[in-house]
Amino acid sequence: MTRWEFRLRRAGPAHIDASSIHRSQLAARDLAQIQRLSLIVDGVPTELGDCFDVRVSPSDSEQIVFEGPLSHVHGLATRHDRGEFLIEGDVGDYLASAATGGVVQLSGSAGDWVGAPLGASRLGINGATVSVRGSVGRYAGHRMRRGCLLVDGDASELLAALMIAGTIAVGGSVGRQPAMGMRRGTILLADADSMVTESGGEASQRFTEPVPFRAGFLQLLNDADFDRVLRKIAGGDELPKAIWRVRCDRSVGGQGELLYPASE
């Protein structure tokens, strides 16, 4: 198997659309051909080799590795379907758009629309496990259909909007209106108490009353990233024991679930 390494030559300000970099395209090309792949840089088609230093080497598993200050690089791991996509540092928007399999790991933070649908598609992440050690911007997990989105840090507004299924866990704080239009799926948050118990407001229409819940299924996700975020949600070394559960978004008849640790 192969490991493809990409190191950004110069940091921004140019915005790079890296959504065309896909494992299957890399696998079908040698180094010279990969360097000639076309990326859109500030709206202008540019050869990949002009933006990134590329290294190809044999590996035990299929790995795509990006390094460098990548906050102006958007669409990394788009349609990722197999193997590992490892990213060092922060990235721009549309990380792991419409990813269908494999693992995407980001050591830093991501911009908006993590795992969002691609173009006019109605499906976001549809099977991959996306792990972000930092924070994510707005609309993370938009229209997510399957898989896991794990965020160690914070999530901005409209997390899991129109979520269809899958699992999202956020270890830090969450911005306004999570689970908007959520149909199914699971969101685990560190603190949603005040959000869902707000009386008389929009929350009372969108969330059911919290009920104590025994989340035995969490034990089945035997994954180090998930375990780490879960412990962060619990605020300690132990996995959360007492959990509240609300169903959402009831304003659209949704049967999603929002889980959070019961406060003392």
Added chain:
Amino acid sequence: MNDSAEALEINGVRIEPTFAEAFDMKATRLVITASDAEWAEQAARAISGFGTSVIDCKLEIDLEQRLTAAETPDGRPGVSVLAFAMSADELQKQIVRRAGQCVLTCPTTALFGGLDPAVCPKRLALGKSLRYFGDGHQISKLFGGRRYWRIPVMDGEFICEHEVPRTDGIGGGNFLLIARDLESASRAARAAVSAIEPLADVVLPFPGGVTRSGSKIGSKYKSLVASTNDAFCPTLRGVTPSRLGAADNAVLEIVLDGLSEAAIAHAMRQGISAACVCCGGRGLHAVTAGNYGGKLGRHHFHLSELMS
């Protein structure tokens, strides 16, 4: 049918030169977990009920091992059960029925496959069928390539794996303990069962691991496929051709189902040894085995080979 080999003797117990005839079956292992070991055990006992013989139960099933929390998929105490049927279709039918009525119903339980899916690629639908009990409120989770169903029930959620692996198994391994009296036969049988019970990959589906109603194929009554094994019934000595001596007044049989020939052979060896050590010179006269002339099953466990 007897072997040409001469009879062995272990601790004064004669090991007859014959063989146990076992046949191919379809098998699966289920892991039942619960909030505590007692609920898991209750569910295992319920799903194993009426599961002694495929002749009329259609399934042979029994508790295999008790598992610690560290040995189960969801980190709770549990038990594994092994189930055997004559066909994959029958196994499918029986397992779903029993899981639905005996495990789904038992407080706090969850149900998982217990065979390695990488080794056993064939599948039985489990949660795939049981999920409908959730009436649309069931939730699917795909973790680590395995799909689970979360079905809402009155104590929370019943978690059940979507499909579980199945494999080829072997049913009908057996040996018979011929004794002076019922007390001696019973004591020898319990010693054998105690030696076999801790072993993995093998179960003893009859009550307490033992049956007194060993059967032969066929009957004078056309509707019956099996009837009493008159050759080993002490009360029929002198009426029908008997395999019992004048001092043999009680016979009990141990029947074993297992996931491999090696597992059954090992279990038979352990069981027979334990019975002989326990009851040799104390009423156990002989150990023999049941076969059908080699025509029913392709797995033959020769006692002389096992015990020498």
